[in-house]
Amino acid sequence: MNYLLDTHTFLWFLDGNTNLSKKARSAIENSDNTNFISIASIWEIAIKMSLGKLKLDVKVEDLKTEIVKSNFEILPLDFEHIIELSRLEEIHKDPFDRIIISQAISERHTIISKDSNFGLYKKLKLYW
Numbered sequence: 001m002n003y004l005l006d007t008h009t010f011l012w013f014l015d016g017n018t019n020l021s022k023k024a025r026s027a028i029e030n031s032d033n034t035n036f037i038s039i040a041s042i043w044e045i046a047i048k049m050s051l052g053k054l055k056l057d058v059k060v061e062d063l064k065t066e067i068v069k070s071n072f073e074i075l076p077l078d079f080e081h082i083i084e085l086s087r088l089e090e091i092h093k094d095p096f097d098r099i100i101i102s103q104a105i106s107e108r109h110t111i112i113s114k115d116s117n118f119g120l121y122k123k124l125k126l127y128w
Helices: 007-015 022-029 039-050 060-069 079-087 095-107 116-120
Strands: 002-005 034-038 072-075 110-112 125-127
Touching: 002 007, 002 022, 002 095, 007 022, 007 039, 022 110, 022 125, 034 039, 034 095, 039 060, 039 072, 039 095, 060 072, 079 095, 095 110, 095 116
Parallel strands: 002 034, 002 110, 034 072, 110 125
Antiparallel strands: none
């Protein structure tokens, strides 16, 4: 199965945070699955860190190392994702979440997220 981790899911996984459900952690750790991190999540993390809204034990420039070490793949932003974004229902207002949702729909990945708003998108497969 191909999973796209929401930003908080990725951060909770890296941190070992107990807010990450056991079911989600198990799916992420299952070597039969492929886990993706959107470049939009990295962008969001970098912005929040530079604004002082997010503190991590790792520097932005070291995030790629953490991603590779965790056997995750970075999902770049593609023109097809933007086309899907233009068709997306106006349910969720957060621009980063909307990009991630669009990527998951376009790539047919299942999103691992606790965000209940994600479940309102009919074409989106959600796992938690």
